Amino acid sequence: MLYWLASQAVVLLHFLFIVFVGFGAVLALRHRRWIYVHLPALSWGLFVEFTNHACPLTELENTLRNAAGQAGYTDGFIQHYLIGLIYPAGLTREVQFALGLILIGFNLWVYARVWRNTKAATRNT
Secondary structure: OHHHHHHHHHHHHHHHHHHHHHHOHHHHHHOHHHHHHHHHHHHHHHHHHHHOOOOHHHHHHHHHHHHOOOOOOOOOHHHHHHHHHHOOOOOOHHHHHHHHHHHHHHHHHHHHHHHHHHHHHHHHO
16 A cells, blocks of 8 residues: 555656656746756656657656556556647657657747746846
8 A cells, every 4th residue: 555655646746747847847937946946847747758768767666666566557647647638649759859859849848938037137226
């Protein structure tokens, strides 16, 4: 039971990490110190997206599921849990690459606003 609960906690953590990778730059609009946490997370998320590399949280969840007597899964977290929510049917590497580019574009746009706000605040002081 404890391993199963731990595996579910990892699923929740993994989901929250994905949301943070996608939208964490918005936090930097309020407090610039989020940049120091978000940029490494975004870099990791883009690395996983563009290289199709396995995330260690997926491995941890599978290990905990196996310890709980459940079967792990062979695909990644996104494919297993979130494919129907955030990816269209018929996901290809090209679509995955395009989604990665959208992620870059969105974050560049938000960080441009952070930079502009910081520059304006510096001028006003």
